[in-house]
Amino acid sequence: MTTLPQHTDRKLGLVIDLDTCVGCHACVISCKGWNTENYGAPLSDQSAYGADPSGTFLNRVHSYEVQPEVGTAHLVHFPKSCLHCDDAPCVTVCPTGASYKRVEDGIVLVNESDCIGCGLCAWACPYGAREMDVAEGVMKKCTLCVDRIYNENLPEEDREPACVRTCPANARHFGDLADPNSAVSQLVAERGGVDLMPEQGTKPVNKYLPPRARDQLQGPEDSGEIDVLAPFLAPVDTGPKGFLGWLDRTLEKL
Amino acid sequence: MHPAPSVILFSSLSGLGFGLLAWLGIGLPAVTGWVAFVFFTLAYLLAVGGLIASMFHLGHPERALKAFTQWRSSWLSREAWASVAALLVMAAYGAGLVFFDARWWPLGVIGAALSLLTVLTTSMIYTQMKTVPRWHSLWTPANFLSLSIAGGALLAGQVTEAMVLLALAGVVQIVTWWQGDQALASSGTDMATATRLGDIGSVRAFEPPHTGSNYLLREFVYVLGRKHAAKLRIIAILLMAFVPLLLLLSPVLHHLAAALAVLSHAAGVLTARWLFFAQAEHVVGLYYGKR
Amino acid sequence: MTHSQPPLDLSPKVSDEVRKTTCYMCACRCGINVHMKKGKVAYIEGNRDHPVNRGVLCAKGSAGIMQHNSPARLRNPMKRVGPRGSGEFEAISWKEALQIATDWLAPLRREAPEKLAFFTGRDQSQSFTGYWAQQFGTPNYAAHGGFCSVNMATAGIYTMGGAFWEFGQPDWDHTKLFMLFGVAEDHDSNPIKMGLAKLKKRGARVIGVNPIRTGYNAIADDWVGITPGTDGLFILSLIHCLMKAGKIDLDYLARYTDAPVLLNSDPRSPDYGLQMQDEDGKALVIDRTTGKLTPFDQPGVRPDLAATYRSAGVTHRPVFHQMAEQYLGEDYTPEAVADRCGIPAPRIRAIASELARVAFDEAFELDHAWTDFRGEHHKTMTGRPVSFHAMRGISAHANGFQTARALHVLQIILGTVEVPGGFRFKPPYPKPATAHPKPHCKVTPGAPLDGPHLGFVQGPEDLALEPDGSPTRIDKAFTWENPMSAHGLMHMVISNAHAGDPYKIDTLFMYMANMSWNSSMNPGGVMEMLTDTDESGDYVIPRIIYSDAYSSEMVAYADLILPDTTYLERHDCISLLDRPISEADAAADAIRWPVVQPNRDVRGFQSALCDLGAKLGLPGFVNDDGSQKYKDYADYITHHERRPGVGPLAGFRGKDGTKAGRGEANPEQIDCYIENGGFFVNHIPDGARYYKPWNAAYQDWAVGMSLYDSPQPYLFSLYAEPLRRFQLAAEGHGDRQPPDHLRERIKQTMTPLPSWYESDPHGTQGYDIHALTQRPMAMYHSWGGQNAWLRQLHGHNPLYLPTALMREKGLHDGDWARVSSPHGEITVPVKEMAALNPKTVWTWNAIGKRKGAWALEKDAPEVTKGFLLNHLIHELLPAKGDGLRWANSDPITGQAAWFDLKVKIEKTDAPAESKPQIPPQRSPVPPPPKDIAWKVGK
């Protein structure tokens, strides 16, 4: 009872490093630029210079404040685009077959010429990864830059998604998550990559690398642990006079 | 969810229309000739009118036929088939009643079943949405079907049945609301699973990804005040079930009372359906800190 | 089961052609590939070969296409027809525009060149505009550095011959501990992100010191939420801890810094605190091997850090001795500074220990042999993998110069500047203050100025003062009020010109700075000054010429507009004479070139200056026969020579284009750059890559590249002697004497060893919340607001308040507050933020717009909800009752003290629009389109 392929040869997707993302929105805009000029209809903007600017974007960067039980709050930048789910509910709800998952690589796409713009797929997506283009009346979503990654008109090194190519902080990684030896799979294994909303049962291909521990450099009083660093600050001699004496002695050894 | 008038109209009116068709299909009331014509016209106006209203919701209505292709997986596609099948079968059945004074009852029963199936498929479009915990429950089809059948009974002039069914639909409606109010919390989806940052601490949305608006915010992040919702629920349940019941019980002015009961019920259903959308919390709202 | 897929073209054509040029959406100057379709710009991506960005591109850069196509682009030269500020203009021809300018300026040049004040914004052609101003003969030229980050630049150059900013970078490949002070985005925006990525990949530790935890500070492993304005104290406390523990690089200090240089230590001597020098002016040290007094740079000398020397009854002690006395005292213990900094003392210690641990326990050697300036050969290079970077968070305070100096001293005592793993200069740096020009200000009507305007003073004798002691320059740069103002004080020009203090001017000529809006302190006041009239009804500032490319707020205040092209339509050069794109391992420069031709009657501003210079007959802009020398800026870039063989571009010189650095002009030079992807790189040889100020191989390479004329090794100045010279004057020595009201301040602030003082708190009593701005990464000052894509990300700005303050004031997200300072009041929406210093509020910079500007509709959120914090900031400190105008600037450099702002906050009802609202200006460009759905290739 599904038009999802039973199996995809590869699972191409993104790995997003929340430890490194500085929230610069570079990926957001390069995605907008590439996809306006390429796959399907341009990504339009309404009230572009007016009171209520609103446009179609395939990738958006949120930010969250996380308050640990002790210590200061953290801030995490959180980019989000289609996660190219293995069990993509957006595909199965589509009445026209416009939404589909590619059997070769698992990329989830919308065939715009079949799309009636009913919006159901966007309802079915828990991640907000689909946006209806107001000007064109069709559903837009991240294509994983399917028109770049195999594109023979691009130099080999550029056959990766626009957002990955542009990310200055190297917080976005692209590859085959079905292959346990791929660089992305290894990154996920090393850093404990996770799925978003696993309970929704969508089995996202894209993974998120959680931020590393923060604010570890505290005084012993703060952390309650023994001060391993203390020896580094053992005074040589107190006061300027004593210090200069120390200096003389040390210089002799130099 | 954004309470889009086209979808509210569609689902409410077509529910009533198919409910009426279902009653007609089983021969209640047993009408023929021009009386049958009037009943069928009303039912078709409601059912087809609803379908047409739903077309306004589409970005590309001219491609609507494509929606028939994915019946294997898509409830919307199934709804398309079911509605067309129901309308065709009931058309043949109705033609018999109106033009030939004949009641081809097997057709009627099949048509009635298809009509209710249509209502079921409509409700399943919402029920299947795991992303909207409030909808993702068997109470959603129960709610749609009970309203459709009760409304159909009312339209079909089946006073006794209508009274029982209205009371039942009212109860189902209340239960639906009640369970719906817990649904998001018990769905297991929250800020922590959405961001997977819950291990670090409590998560709060800080800056949104854009100060401008977007489709997601317009479509999914409709937030309705609690007090306002409570008021509307009372109005909906009064109009949908209570007022019609009282009117049907009233001894005087029978036809006028029935007409008023229908109008009141329809208004109640529309209000409830508006709430059905306006109160539905799509989990994507979590990402925007709007839950 | 029933899976089916439509056919898909996986290799669509990407573009007809790729043109490689340089981004201009900010001053980072990344290389871009402009994809062209049907002769139009279709898509912009980063250039992978480019030394700055290696292919990556930020949001602004990728949105360049929307800036290039902005509806706010100016279309023709214009002259004002309505009152100033109204925005009413009439389109005129270039011929008429240049004639008007010539008619205004020619008489000034003949009679009183100083009546022209020419100030430019964040332009990247300062060596050209400065040259033009010099040929005109006015002393009144500077760029925007005075309100931007002059503290950072001067503190670095006076201390170590190069600054953070864009003149140096951490050794991203080797550093293991990186500490970042007061940076939101920086000029080096992509390189910093790329560098952070490298650190993160290696698991190196990043410490962010910033009152606000966003952006880089959000991904820092440790966030130190310091109270604004106290970094100097914090850093001096780190220095205290490290010195006290002897965790300092004595060898490095002895060899490469002035720590061993002898100072006159006799308080009664007129030379008290000055260096002991030989007849050639070389600093003297005691050689540890011989015990003898010797110039620091002699072969084999091993300077002694501890020895003292007595001559003629005066004791001379090494700088290091004074440092010990100053920094080991109780004033700088972590406990003494903790409360003021808002950082617990144990945490300060923990950070100091970690610095010590990484610098010394994780030291490593690189296998590069090198020879130092004393002729000593070293088999390896010792690395200390600790590096620092800082920007306006420490520099935009009135104690910023000394704070930045303190940070340099911290780096230097750890021995981590110009070593592997540490901080490294980018050519043309290192270059000490003494190798820079001094300021020039000698005006001769009808003739050029006697030299470049801006420079590095060494003492009172270099100040730009008239014989009567009054300031020569309209911005009062290089005066006793701010003696070391190496970038001028652009933020004081309008205010001083309006006040006629020190004198009145005739024409204000500005370029690319939104001076009536976000780049001014006190925009409301500035708008009044620009429109104020005298008794006879004439404008107090009689004439304003302005060049902008877009319909900005400043356009409305000009009498004559010279419309610029967009960055994709003109030639530019990013020159080694100016602010090049070098890396620590290479000298590099770049160009822009017209990848599309303008479709409007606009002209590159520099080309317009070539025309105007010729019409005015400026030397350097006309041939001997009086004809125009440079047809346009491209012609200037190619043919101008600053010194023989040295021109704006270093690459592809010589007749055949094979020479680098020095060589005759090459008529094909620009084509060579285009061919090469828009830039030129010359790599530094391996053995010359570190220890640059002292590395003989580097010095030779730099001479070859024409960065220097001869090798000039030098010592880092922990002790800034020029500051001491000003102090001496304030103490009454010498014949150039400061006015009495400034003596105490000079003595207190101009300490030759870095110190911390509180920014002048006069008049701020009762205002106890610090208010800051930050650059949003995806928006560039005011000009990003016209960008249809970027404005969806940052279309309005809340004021962020720390959680406790929100509670205290009964505020919730979306409420509005009245925020006031001693100077003004704004009413704005608020939002809660937990990861914020508890005494600090902040907002994104320059989001608010004036109605009618930028081709935005009048109800745009930038206008209705957006706001500027600038309305609360004044260019002057609150009046002290002494009749003097005290600038809200660093007393040493004149740096605008934006971040000294203190406010108070009250809840208020939501107004219809944020306040203040300035009445609308008329838009000189047609209304914008409503919706856009735009595909070039369709």
Ligand SMILES: Nc1nc2c(c(=O)[nH]1)N[C@H]1C(S)=C(S)[C@@H](COP(=O)(O)OP(=O)(O)OC[C@H]3O[C@@H](n4cnc5c(=O)[nH]c(N)nc54)[C@H](O)[C@@H]3O)O[C@H]1N2
């Ligand atoms: N509150 C607060 N205020 C601040 C700061 C702060 O931190 N807080 N920072 C200050 C600092 S450091 C700076 S540098 C200033 C920056 O402030 P400004 O330099 O005023 O920056 P912009 O608003 O970008 O204005 C530059 C002008 O250049 C124009 N322009 C853009 N491109 C071109 C071009 O190609 N040619 C020409 N001719 N013009 C062009 C723009 O249209 C705009 O009018 O702001 C200062 N103001």
Ligand SMILES: Nc1nc2c(c(=O)[nH]1)N[C@H]1C(S)=C(S)[C@@H](COP(=O)(O)OP(=O)(O)OC[C@H]3O[C@@H](n4cnc5c(=O)[nH]c(N)nc54)[C@H](O)[C@@H]3O)O[C@H]1N2
């Ligand atoms: N995207 C983008 N990039 C830009 C610009 C832009 O407008 N947009 N502008 C360019 C220009 S002109 C400049 S000058 C640079 C400026 O680059 P930055 O110096 O990074 O600019 P600011 O945003 O002023 O950042 C100042 C930072 O210092 C912090 N801060 C303020 N006071 C203190 C303090 O007392 N101590 C410490 N430790 N931190 C403090 C603030 O919280 C803020 O994070 O950026 C350039 N790059």
Ligand code: SF4
């Ligand atoms: S993220 Fe959303 S749109 Fe993408 S595959 Fe999953 S469910 Fe579908």
Ligand code: SF4
């Ligand atoms: S909007 Fe288009 S892609 Fe989405 S479900 Fe409807 S027809 Fe399918």
Ligand code: SF4
């Ligand atoms: S993979 Fe391509 S389409 Fe998807 S977010 Fe990145 S740039 Fe956009």
Ligand code: SF4
């Ligand atoms: S480009 Fe990279 S660092 Fe910037 S927001 Fe996107 S993922 Fe984060």
Ligand code: SF4
């Ligand atoms: S940092 Fe961004 S805006 Fe600045 S030059 Fe580079 S790409 Fe352009």
Ligand SMILES: [Mo]
């Ligand atoms: Mo700046």
